[in-house]
Amino acid sequence: MLLGSCAVVAIGLGLLQASREVQPGALWFAAGGLFLSWLAALAVLRIARIEGDPYLLPVACLLSGIGWAMVYRLEPELGMRQALWIAFGLGAFVLISLLLRDYRALEEYRYLYLAAGVILQASVMMFGVEINGARLWFRFGSYYFQPVEIVKILMILFLAAYLRRFRTWIRLSLRSPEGRLPRRALLVLGIGWAIAEAVLILQKDLGMALLFMGIFLTMFYIATGRTDLAALAGGLFVVGAWLGYLLFSHVQVRVQAWLDPFAHSEAGGYQMAQALFSLSWGGLFGTGLGLGKPNLIPEAPTDFIFVALAEELGLLGGAALLALLVVLVQRAFRVALTAQDEFGTLLAAGLAVLVAWQSLILIAGTLKVIPMTGITLPFISYGGSSMVSNFLILALLRRMSRRPRGARGN
Template structure:
């Protein structure tokens, strides 16, 4: 435990130093010293230190490493956004503050409740309603209709819906439910996926379907049925290749983006050039040319990371996500109830799958589907959803810690 805290402390120190030095460098890069950029770095660093301090005092058993890992990934995003677009960066910092607030609330709620009981049906209606709303009234951005604008504030309902999806799935797989409940849940999952397909939000389709299958497997342990599900999903994917023109295009440009350079392949090619331009050690922060990459602040931010910080740093980022997954799985394994275990498991899987889908898409391992890179990409809804998912993980971690402490104290020990 002490060791983990030291590790977290060291990583937090590194995160703060990284943020400060990167913003310092960017402040000088324009020739004259840009006080705004320096202040931004200082503000971000203070916010992270403060959050860490408050969280570790209020929630004594919080998993500090998970929290700080998430902070480091967030700070990479902030630094790159300052470099790319100060306006977006400011918005992201505000969203970060809001997200941290919601993460705090989430931890408190998760700590207090057992499994939300019948409330899950409300969640189901809300979650489905949000997706339906986006489909009916949403605006299409980048081919997918998943943006909703209310009173000048635009957000992605599928991001909020995603969090509810994790909670609902954990509830239904935590123990054997009534037939009615199972049917309702199955209808809900099917309806969500169909709505997302109709909205052309391929990344979300992949994310929801894969998370469902993974939680299904973990919850029921029925390997045969899971593989059947994978088969059905695969068949659906193949069918959609022939039915949905959008899917066919994605596969075509994945196989050879270069011949479609002047139209659909442009984004992928620009991303590949950016990754190649950085080489192993990167062009250096502020010294690359990521302006050439479309959507460089959100879906394509991984290409910017590789261009400016280098491929080795890009690999480190992937490793950090992997460490995050391992931590999440350990917390899930130690959970006090099946619901908690599945909750953390679902949240971890969702974040890991999301990072895998977009990184693999950008480096052309799989066809590209537009989705944000967790914690790093610009985008309020996405950042907040990721932080709430961390809140879920941390809430369960706090519960675990309490139980462990009780066990130790019962055995006559003491926890420092």
């Protein structure tokens, strides 16, 4: 299957070369390194006899290869960097696969995950660099690292471990004669999550705040089945979002640009207007790889990578890309359904929900269903921190897809 992924990406690169939009020498040099890194990762897993879901790695490599080809087509320098980030991500994937013998050991450190996540986010507020009005990155020379990409994994680990311990208590409290809620359990959970959300809002990272809330609500419902408490938390988030709109001018600008991008082209609507034009030019079959003009969209390699691909591959190509993401999410949920312990079920479900929500939020933003949020499309958008984080998620899922020895049923 991995060879099939290489073949599909190679065909796309051949079409790019035929369009004469890229330099063939550098293109195939980077592509060769990319293909070798994919095959090397698979070889290490085979030699070490690390079994797992056979579809996760090929699908992820195909998605990252398609995204890399478009990033290279838009900005060759970023494309070369993206190839390195994919290689680093694969290295992290292999390392976690080799070191993590039994994922159940991760359950013991739930409070450490919460503390580490909050500290990372607080430290970037104090020592990070500000870009486009948001302080979200650490800078190391010419490279940038976004801690929230690691924090989201830490938060899912915390939720999975915490809800595994208290899920029955919370779920059955509705049936008790007194109807009492487990205040202590909910208090720790609520305070921890409120702090994480507050830090993101103070950082003006409303896209991640929305993503985190979606993950929290979905995992909470999966673990407890309490629609009343999930609805209450969702209502509080809506109130918070409304207050954010009233208090933060940059949120108002984004909403206005979303409602009428053509009337607010000088205040943030230009990106969305160009994205809508690109989608209309693509039509059903697309302009062809290398034959469109997605480079007219600002931030095309990051925020609008899906629009760039849809312009040149058309509606059918965009649908195929969505199908690959759906396959990835489906395999992740399959890991959750076949897990032999509650922690594994919640952790795999949380990681599946993360990929699903992140994809949905970005695509909905680029299609003007919701305001743009600035988050990345998993495995496809340009971004080093995001790419490494995605392969860490993949490593956890693949490791969990193999039943650990001595696992007990739910």
